[in-house]
Amino acid sequence: MQFLKYHGLGNDYLVMEADAFDGLPSEAQIIRICHRNYGVGSDGILLGPLPSETCDFGLKIFNPDGSEAEKSGNGLRIFSRYLFDTNRVTNEPFTIETLGGNVQSEVHGQGEDVTVEMGHVTFDSSKIPVAGETRDVLNETLVIDGESLTMCCASVGNPHCVVLREQISEADALRFGPHIETHAQFPNRINVQLLQVIDRANISIQIWERGAGYTLASGSSSTAAAAVAHKLGLCDSAITVHMPGGTLSISFTPDFCATMTGPVTPVASGIISPDAFA
Secondary structure, rough: OOOEEEEEEOEEEEEHHHHHOOOOHHHHHHHHHOOOOOOOOHHHEEEEEEOOOOOOEEEEOOOOOOOEEEEOOOHHHHHHHHHHHHOOOOOOOOOEOOOEEEEEEEOOOOEEEEEEEEOEOOOEEOOOOOOOOEOOOOOOOEEOOEEEEEEEEEOOOOOEEEEOOOOHHHEEEHHEEEEEEEEOOOOOEEEEEEEEEEEEEEEEEEEEOOOEEOOOOOHHHHHHOOOOOOOOOOOOOEEEEEEEEEEEEEEOOOOOOOEEEEOOOEEEEEEOOHHHOO
């Protein structure tokens, strides 16, 4: 099984083509490949390019727990760089189909930066989904580990719970993240961001990803957290998102269509031995 490994601000993925597997990878294969002791180690697998009836390329995204993700901002930038590196695209825009919707991507220069149009952000509980009556999920209270948290929820094609805090830390992401991800309010589980607003053009987040755990950076998390800050009137429409792994630039149209720009770094290529699955 051949792979190429890339990271986007420390969020690392393996890109593998469909012919590496007999059909789709099994949950056990995904878990073993992504394991950082027994496998190659990664925050997920990007399987593609796949055929698509609606876009130039199709993509499947798998979390390290074996589940399938609807969308990943870092994953989309990495996959775009992979297409560029394998001479399937140039610096012209192209489209990618994901489980969480179709996006347009554009690789800049020699692949150092990639822009992805992430699509429309919604706060509608029925589309995220969040339990209860249909409403925009803004400034609601969620009690976790005995503490009342102020949360907003959004979907960027995948679900996010954004918790507003005056100060954020890795320790709090590790403390709250697992409980929020699996809370009964979120029937499909949920990605979690702790959000600190710095000023009208900058926010900082700590991330707990559904199916992956604590993560240094995330494109869809950055988009969701920035959308919440903008929706609440705390930030303007162009926002720099600061994460432990680095920064991403997010901008919004008046109807909350999001565009993300950030770096991609190649790491390694190799072959996974069949003995890894023994």
